[in-house]
Amino acid sequence: GKSAPLKTPEGSGFDAFLGQVDQTACHNMYPSAIDDGVAGEGGVPLPLNAAGNRSREECMAHPERYNYTVDVFTQGALGWLDAHVSPHGADRSPFFLYLSLTVPHAGGWTDKGAEQGSPVPTNFQYASRSDWPEVERDHAAAVTYMDAAFGAVLDRLDALGVAKNTLVLAASDNGAHLEGGHSVTFFNSTGGLRGHKRSMYEGGVRSPTIVRWPGVVSPGSVSAFPWAFWDLLPTLAEVAGNTKSVPGDVDGISILPTLRGMPQRRAEQDFLFFTGNTDWADAPTSAAGLPQEVKGGAVTDGAPVVTAYSVVVGELKAVAKECANQPSTQDKLQIFNISADPFETHDLAATPEGAAHAQAILELVVPRNLSCACYQCGISWRDFEMHAESAPMKQP
Incomplete structure (x- = not known):
């Protein structure tokens, strides 16, 4: 629901x-x-x-x-x-x-x-x-x-x-x-x-x-x-x-x-598109930053909520950490090869090949007139009550 x-x-x-x-x-x-x-x-x-x-x-x-x-x-x-x-x-x-x-x-x-x-x-x-x-x-x-x-x-x-x-x-x-x-x-x-x-x-x-x-x-x-x-x-x-x-x-x-175990590929023009909140891109995951309870939907520090989106096309992944209403040809993208780099540690956007990939992805996505709006975009990780007395991390 x-x-x-x-x-x-x-x-x-x-x-x-x-x-x-x-x-x-x-x-x-x-x-x-x-x-x-x-x-x-x-x-x-x-x-x-x-x-x-x-x-x-x-x-x-x-x-x-x-x-x-x-x-x-x-x-x-x-x-x-x-x-x-x-x-x-x-x-x-x-x-x-x-x-x-x-x-x-x-x-x-x-x-x-x-x-x-x-x-x-x-x-x-x-x-x-x-x-x-x-x-x-x-x-x-x-x-x-x-x-x-x-x-x-x-x-x-x-x-x-x-x-x-x-x-x-x-x-x-x-x-x-x-x-x-x-x-x-x-x-x-x-x-x-x-x-x-x-x-x-x-x-x-x-x-x-x-x-x-x-x-x-x-x-x-x-x-x-x-x-x-x-x-x-x-x-x-x-x-x-x-x-x-x-x-x-x-x-x-x-x-x-x-x-059925048969080979399958998506069409070149087919892509996966996700929307979210820029604020959650790299929110804390450490013990000192564990959320304890939801306090509400407003961003507590007063900062404006900025929407984000990501696109998956084959082995390529693009992440736009800022989006104004709809994807635009002016959006700055991070580019990852999630087949070779599933942990998204190497941003290829600054390389000639990565820049070409970014341009091709924007040319694919922008004409679709997609919205960057997302469900619960107004929720920030800062909306969670942080507690600093979490038990040390122990692996099972």
């Missing part, structure tokens, strides 16, 4: 929905109510959370007394599969299920509580890791909890006898985050890539996808083909054999050849 104005999933073509439409509400993993397509926003009460006196200590001590959204969403997904998928695919009708879990993510334990770590009912085996900061124990537990939820869905597909004919994709919507006190360096979450969530560098826009498709995707296989979420619908339409339903103005392409 996103912030208002809101549009229900049913209004975008889904047949049924259970979740939280407003992304701000999603930061509370123990809400008193959630939404669905029948009762509307806040129309599905979660009675165990009605008292409103949740806390980390209470929820972990008695997880059975509370409704955790990951459990609610997962059970909703399993129930939908049981109700709509014929055992062993008897009717052979294609189906699409989108399970969007809100962890691992900074969040609160109550409707209006401050964000602190990643709320989770239990710390599993990480509870004994006293050498880890509490926020990192919670983060690891949230990832493990998410993994168990995905495992439950895969097990249900197996039990229904449709696993061999079902494509499953698991992906993140952004790079590693540094919110709620979590550090992107503690578990090496970016793998050394520059930047993090909201940054235009690879650490902010590159994230892995895991695929299971028995008989099509070879177990253990790896692909470096770059794709984005706008490629998902054309891909699923082709998988379902219904490419005629894809509107002609959809930007994405089908990555079915890549899933």
